[in-house]
Amino acid sequence: MAADVLELTENRLRSALGEPGARAAVTFVGTDRIEVLRFDDPAAGVVRYATLGMSAAAMTDPLAAVADAERGPRAELVLSVRAGFAATDQVLRPLAVLAASPQVEGLVITPGASLDTGEPLWPGAPFTAVLVAEPGGLVPDLELDAPRDPVRFYPLLPMTPTEAAWKRVHGAGALHDRWLTAATDLRDPLRRSVPLG
Template identity: 75%
Template structure:
């Protein structure tokens, strides 16, 4: 992460009962703030229906959220919700993958119009981190904030359709106060 994002200017750690410690690092560059989890990839994610989890093989990921700063939004309060999402594979047995929706059960930060995120494809901002075989690489998955209406629309029409709608309407997904994209 440091080679792609530089040195973090803040970090916070959260420990959940029955889960490893999760850190959230903050990287600031010009008018952007990036929050990245650290610790989610310590163990591979495994199918919750599997009788025995493989301690080495399986997808590994960290989460990255990018927002614009200077808008008055208190986005630093996203640290705990991000840590909760990063702990969900260990706590709830979720496999976090591109196209998935992750709901935090409330605003991502105080006053945020977003209560969930869409998990996007890796390989953009932070390259995948190759690990020694047979371990899978660590994927750095961007998170795209969704309003409740966008999340409901995505459940019906799919992740690709929502991303196309954002693109068609020129939606600034980094705007921490943006309104929902037109869904009609």
């Protein structure tokens, strides 16, 4: 049952990130409800936003001959930003839109993928897209009973339009290398684009 998966998923988020300080629900026509939970980490000076609802159904390739609601990858999205520098709580709806994209557009989200919101992630944000990073670090995978795939929690790395365009040409690995070389603080909600010349 999808409700069972969501309960287990929320428990995993709580065990990894603590108690959510706030939550909001967004519903889009023709999709299940997506919640976004906010977790504050004052010690690290970071606020984290995690989706809840995307993992209720497996992501399926729209070209697949038969859609299987049980088998296939499951995921939630996690965005971490430095607290207190921007109105990042306005990211709730864009995050919910991204989390609904497997249902709406038939996307199968994987590490290295770019997800574009078409608008700033929050008012005044220099980012309109995110890069999907490798799961398993911040929130461990949640194993489910067979035949279900585990739920993976994908960190999202905000990208400026320039970075997103450069990544499309050169790939996620090359962009990661540029960020690393420039010692980029990917949690800085006000950061500029990394030098890409």
